[in-house]
Amino acid sequence: MIEPRSEAEMAEAVAGLSAPVEVRGGGSRGALGRPVQAAETLSTGGLRGISLYEPGALTLVAGAGTPLREIEATLAAENQRLAFEPMDHRPLLGSGGEPTIGGVAACNVSGPRRVQAGACRDAMLGVRFVDGAGRVVKNGGRVMKNVTGYDLVKLMGGAYGTLGVLTELAFKVLPMPEAAATLVVRGLDDVSAVAAMTAALGSPFDVSGAAHLPDAGDPAAARTLVRIEGFQASVAYRAGRLRDLLTAQSRGEVEILSEAADLWADVRDVRGFADRPGAVWRISARPSDGPGLAASVPHLAARYDWGGGLLWLLTEESDAAAAAVRAAAARLRAHATLVRGPAALRASAGAFQPEAPALAAISAGLRAKFDPRGLLNPGRMSA
Amino acid sequence: MQMPQPDAGILGRREAIVARLAAALPADGLVSDPRELLAYDCDALTVYSCPPLAVTLPRSTEEVSAILRICHAEGVPVIPRGSGTGLAGGALPTADAVVLGVARLNAVLETNYADRYVRVQSGRTNLSVTGAVEPDGFFYAPDPSSQLACAIAGNIAMNSGGAHCLKYGVTTNNLLGVTMVMADGEVVEIGGPAMDAAGYDLLGVICGSEGQLGVVTEATLRILPKPEGARPILVAYDSAVTAGACVSDIIRAGVLPVAIEFMDKPIIHLTEAFVGAGYPMDAEALLIIEVEGSPAEIEEQLEKIKAIAETHHPTTLRESASEAQSKAIWAGRKAAFGATGQVADYLCMDGTIPTSALPETLGRMTQLAADYGLRVANVFHAGDGNLHPLIMFDANNPEELRKAEALGADILRLCVEQGGCLTGEHGVGVEKRDLMVHQYDPVDLEAQMGVKDVFDPKWILNPAKVFPLAASQGRGA
Numbered sequence: 001m002i003e004p005r006s007e008a009e010m011a012e013a014v015a016g017l018s019a020p021v022e023v024r025g026g027g028s029r030g031a032l033g034r035p036v037q038a039a040e041t042l043s044t045g046g047l048r049g050i051s052l053y054e055p056g057a058l059t060l061v062a063g064a065g066t067p068l069r070e071i072e073a074t075l076a077a078e079n080q081r082l083a084f085e086p087m088d089h090r091p092l093l094g095s096g097g098e099p100t101i102g103g104v105a106a107c108n109v110s111g112p113r114r115v116q117a118g119a120c121r122d123a124m125l126g127v128r129f130v131d132g133a134g135r136v137v138k139n140g141g142r143v144m145k146n147v148t149g150y151d152l153v154k155l156m157g158g159a160y161g162t163l164g165v166l167t168e169l170a171f172k173v174l175p176m177p178e179a180a181a182t183l184v185v186r187g188l189d190d191v192s193a194v195a196a197m198t199a200a201l202g203s204p205f206d207v208s209g210a211a212h213l214p215d216a217g218d219p220a221a222a223r224t225l226v227r228i229e230g231f232q233a234s235v236a237y238r239a240g241r242l243r244d245l246l247t248a249q250s251r252g253e254v255e256i257l258s259e260a261a262d263l264w265a266d267v268r269d270v271r272g273f274a275d276r277p278g279a280v281w282r283i284s285a286r287p288s289d290g291p292g293l294a295a296s297v298p299h300l301a302a303r304y305d306w307g308g309g310l311l312w313l314l315t316e317e318s319d320a321a322a323a324a325v326r327a328a329a330a331r332l333r334a335h336a337t338l339v340r341g342p343a344a345l346r347a348s349a350g351a352f353q354p355e356a357p358a359l360a361a362i363s364a365g366l367r368a369k370f371d372p373r374g375l376l377n378p379g380r381m382s383a
Numbered sequence: 384m385q386m387p388q389p390d391a392g393i394l395g396r397r398e399a400i401v402a403r404l405a406a407a408l409p410a411d412g413l414v415s416d417p418r419e420l421l422a423y424d425c426d427a428l429t430v431y432s433c434p435p436l437a438v439t440l441p442r443s444t445e446e447v448s449a450i451l452r453i454c455h456a457e458g459v460p461v462i463p464r465g466s467g468t469g470l471a472g473g474a475l476p477t478a479d480a481v482v483l484g485v486a487r488l489n490a491v492l493e494t495n496y497a498d499r500y501v502r503v504q505s506g507r508t509n510l511s512v513t514g515a516v517e518p519d520g521f522f523y524a525p526d527p528s529s530q531l532a533c534a535i536a537g538n539i540a541m542n543s544g545g546a547h548c549l550k551y552g553v554t555t556n557n558l559l560g561v562t563m564v565m566a567d568g569e570v571v572e573i574g575g576p577a578m579d580a581a582g583y584d585l586l587g588v589i590c591g592s593e594g595q596l597g598v599v600t601e602a603t604l605r606i607l608p609k610p611e612g613a614r615p616i617l618v619a620y621d622s623a624v625t626a627g628a629c630v631s632d633i634i635r636a637g638v639l640p641v642a643i644e645f646m647d648k649p650i651i652h653l654t655e656a657f658v659g660a661g662y663p664m665d666a667e668a669l670l671i672i673e674v675e676g677s678p679a680e681i682e683e684q685l686e687k688i689k690a691i692a693e694t695h696h697p698t699t700l701r702e703s704a705s706e707a708q709s710k711a712i713w714a715g716r717k718a719a720f721g722a723t724g725q726v727a728d729y730l731c732m733d734g735t736i737p738t739s740a741l742p743e744t745l746g747r748m749t750q751l752a753a754d755y756g757l758r759v760a761n762v763f764h765a766g767d768g769n770l771h772p773l774i775m776f777d778a779n780n781p782e783e784l785r786k787a788e789a790l791g792a793d794i795l796r797l798c799v800e801q802g803g804c805l806t807g808e809h810g811v812g813v814e815k816r817d818l819m820v821h822q823y824d825p826v827d828l829e830a831q832m833g834v835k836d837v838f839d840p841k842w843i844l845n846p847a848k849v850f851p852l853a854a855s856q857g858r859g860a
């Protein structure tokens with residue numbers, strides 16, 4: 001494993017490469033994407049540390065190899081956090097390793113709060129990276145608003161390390177709320193659950209999470225969750241209003257939890273699928289299409305986040321199942337990512353939904369510009 | 384500011400090019416009369432103007448595609464245009480270019496409240512997007528001050544922001560998808576109604592690319608339920624430093640207002656003379672802080688804000704008790720540009736700085752203005768450090784314009800030096816093109832220009848913008 005100690009060393013290392021490498025942060029998300037054929041690993045582990053943190057300006061800058069845990073602890077000490085609630089892939093993938101902030105950015109890892117606070121890419125203010133030719137490039141900065149030149153920050157976020165090795169990232173952070181409440185409705189079928197979540201998300205009550213966890217064995221045990229956060233009195237007020245709204249919508253009992261962090265960690269990390277065999281799909285769709293999409297493909301289990309707009313499906317590990325998921329997604333202008341599956345399936349079915357030919361050509365063009373020698377995670381992003 | 388010499392070959396083929404465009408468009412879709420072309424010779428950066436070779440006003444994506452196919456084949460530069468309210472010269476034509484204006488593409492194509500999006504044609508104005516969904520309790524969040532006039536097309540190209548973006552984000556955070564015509568006329572769909580798309584975040588790159596990567600004809604925009612209510616509070620201080628400290632304390636305390644606007648003494652006096660909003664004339668700095676929610680939630684947040692504001696000893700603290708009083712608090716802020724325009728010509732700068740650098744930057748800016756002997760008024764989005772110094776000058780005096788531009792450049796360099804950037808929401812256009820070297824190294828610019836190479840290999844879309852001419856010269860040839 002090559003582990004440069006500085007950005008300059010990273011640039012030198014990339015410039016000196018003669019064969020493809022797998023780029024690695026903490027290794028906890030290495031099984032995402034199409035398997036990379038590379039004999040050598042290039043680690044960002046040496047690019048570690050928070051170089052700037054200004055709580056009053058809501059900004060944090062850190063090396064790509066900085067453990068996420070360290071960043072979250074530093075923020076928590078000032079009562080702040082990364083608002084996009086990054087998923088921890090380890091339970092689902094059965095992986096080890098220490099997630100790094102660079103890995104979070106490279107995979108645009110977001111969680112349930114996406115519906116309110118945006119994705120990881122929305123919180124990214126600036127990047128520094130080493131492109132495939134070994135050049136150190138910066139884009140964006142550390143300020144909240146910046147339209148100076150093209151937004152390559154977005155391009156690098158979610159590029160899975162195929163356009164450059166991230167070396168440093170600047171993030172917008174947000175205050176931790178004083179209070180939170182989670183409303184739980186039991187026993188809703190998927191369609192009613194999405195309707196209830198839609199009513200909540202269409203209300204002025206600033207919902208920061210809306211998920212539905214069906215129970216295939218016991219329909220009455222299905223849970224639909226709606227979260228709000230903020231100041232104490234405001235949370236109490238909105239919880240009351242949402243309870244009325246959800247009661248009217250679902251004609252069921254609505255329970256209000258004041259402490260539900262574990263439940264949301266379960267939603268975020270898809271823990272319900274962690275111990276079950278099968279392929280795990282992450283499908284991004286219009287919320288109202290979620291239940292129909294799930295019903296149209298054979299699956300072992302389903303879960304909904306983002307008010308129904310993020311559908312997690314557990315299916316058989318087969319090319320036929322993969323083809324069915326992809327076709328169903330394509331029909332609805334949704335897209336399906338194979339998040340967990342055997343390497344052979346990720347190689348044959350591809351991890352990502354195929355792009356339209358014109359877009360695939362642009363993507364290939366960008367790869368040729370940023371990594372002309374095809375050295376960085378080659379193949380990982382190809383469908 | 385230099386623009387490249389118009390291509391003599393294109394000018395020589397003017398009639399043939401106009402004839403080809405005329406054949407592809409309905410009679411009212413093409414403007415080539417020299418007098419009528421003058422209406423398109425500049426955007427809101429009026430100090431630079433040049434009539435184009437022709438103006439096209441398509442009514443459909445197919446017509447946009449036809450125009451681009453012709454221009455691509457002829458090698459003619461194309462200047463996409465929305466409403467022409469841009470402040471950076473992004474829609475400034477050259478004599479050898481065809482302007483492609485999308486103003487007639489203004490329909491709402493789909494509203495979907497269950498999935499919380501609206502799909503519109505890109506020429507639709509910002510405010511009328513909200514207008515289309517407001518009766519049903521929704522709104523489109525980005526709210527540039529120019530929202531009555533500016534088009535979604537321009538908003539996407541510039542990644543525009545507004546007073547309320549502290550809470551809701553700017554255009555890129557509220558854009559789900561676009562239909563875009565590539566330089567060669569091919570129509571592509573990027574993103575869509577779902578929250579994210581497969582593959583690279585191309586939508587993120589297109590947003591803010593200033594019309595250089597493609598012509599956007601349709602957009603899918605995220606809409607949000609309207610808050611129950613909103614109320615501003617006005618707080619004034621006898622020093623800008625204190626006001627800056629107050630802003631920082633509010634943010635630290637975990638209160639996230641939807642807007643924190645800052646006005647300095649010169650702009651307070653200008654707007655007061657113009658609209659008489661009743662602002663305190665003795666204040667050195669004034670903050671307008673707005674919060675949202677139910678009446679009780681508004682009360683709770685305002686209590687916290689007032690408590691923080693009091694610790695800094697305000698000279699005035701004015702709460703609003705009615706809709707009319709809220710309007711009065713906002714009246715001066717909303718009239719700031721208009722009020723300045725009444726007394727002088729002005730250049731509106733748009734640099735962003737880390738909020739912690741606010742006091743020092745304001746101090747040094749005042750000094751710079753004094754050195755140049757020019758007046759500067761400041762009104763800006765304090766919560767996110769996006770400054771709008773208005774440099775006043777006399778446009779009939781070339782020497783003053785030169786000085787104003789030099790001061791503007793100094794101010795923007797100061798922003799970069801403080802850890803900020805050249806432009807927070809108005810874009811680079813031609814205005815800041817040559818200052819890009821102060822923020823970005825050649826390799827940074829090369830990476831960005833590489834993206835344009837991929838989308839528009841011939842560099843016919845809005846060339847001579849964004850990148851220093853010296854850097855972009857010869858590309859696409």
Ligand SMILES: Cc1cc2nc3c(=O)[nH]c(=O)nc-3n(C[C@H](O)[C@H](O)[C@H](O)COP(=O)(O)OP(=O)(O)OC[C@H]3O[C@@H](n4cnc5c(N)ncnc54)[C@H](O)[C@@H]3O)c2cc1C
Nearest residue numbers: 465466467468469473527528534537538540543544594599
């Ligand atoms: C009084 C005033 C107040 C303002 N306040 C704000 C503010 O608060 N916040 C803010 O962000 N801005 C503000 N602006 C700046 C301006 O209104 C915005 O930049 C706006 O988004 C421009 O929209 P437009 O439709 O007028 O675009 P235009 O000026 O026509 O064009 C702007 C850019 O977009 C490109 N473009 C236009 N149409 C397309 C298309 N279909 N496809 C691709 N590219 C295209 C053009 O080539 C150009 O580069 C203000 C301007 C004025 C005059």
